[in-house]
Amino acid sequence: MKKALILFSFLILFASTGKAQTVLPAQYQELVKKLTANLPKSANLNQKESSTNSTSLIDFAKSMLGIPYRYATSNPKIGFDCSGFVSYVFSNFGFKVPRSSVEFSATGKVTSLENAKVGDVLIFTGSNPRVRRIGHVGIVYSIDSEGIKFIHSTSGKAHGVTITEFNEYYKSRFMKIVTIL
Structure with a gap:
């Protein structure tokens, strides 16, 4: 559970900074899209x-x-x-x-x-x-x-x-x- 929470936090951090596409490995990019799909466009940390x-x-x-x-x-x-x-x-x-x-x-x-x-x-x-x-x-x-x-x-x-x-x-x-x- 701790690992999932850390991964989720990491994914949200990079998704909100706009660096998910260039920093995360390809296997996680789709997960980032799913997790952040319902966030408002202006959502950030x-x-x-x-x-x-x-x-x-x-x-x-x-x-x-x-x-x-x-x-x-x-x-x-x-x-x-x-x-x-x-x-x-x-x-x-x-x-x-x-x-x-x-x-x-x-x-x-x-x-x-x-x-x-x-x-x-x-x-x-x-x-x-x-x-x-x-x-x-x-x-x-x-x-x-x-x-x-x-x-x-x-x-x-x-x-x-x-x-x-x-x-x-x-x-x-x-x-x-x-x-x-």
Whole structure:
């Protein structure tokens, strides 16, 4: 059983790195194809790590719910503005991210709402959706049949770190979404 597990791990390792065809003997190549046939095309060894990182990232962000909004601040003892909150959360996990909401549009990899994942960064206009200039950011908190929820620091009604539905108001302000994890 131990040998089978080691062989299986070895096969998955090389299949996920794309080297199965050139590294494995021909007799194992068919086995690799069968074992990996049902894996998503993007499956690789970092997929679990990314999932764990997004869970840890959201848990950390959630621990700051209720910290007050404070313009131009990224200090949990004083408060956060939107980009201060997002940059503080990502920086805690070793990511080098910008401090301003405008700079987030040039960070990470642009994706679509249909391909959004927990941990992605939503980029919005400022509070006036007619002025199509970046002015707000938040982190995708959850995605389910009800839609997307995101965690952010808002100067609005909640006046601090809160979880908000990606509702019609925020859809009208939506500019883009980027993946950093």
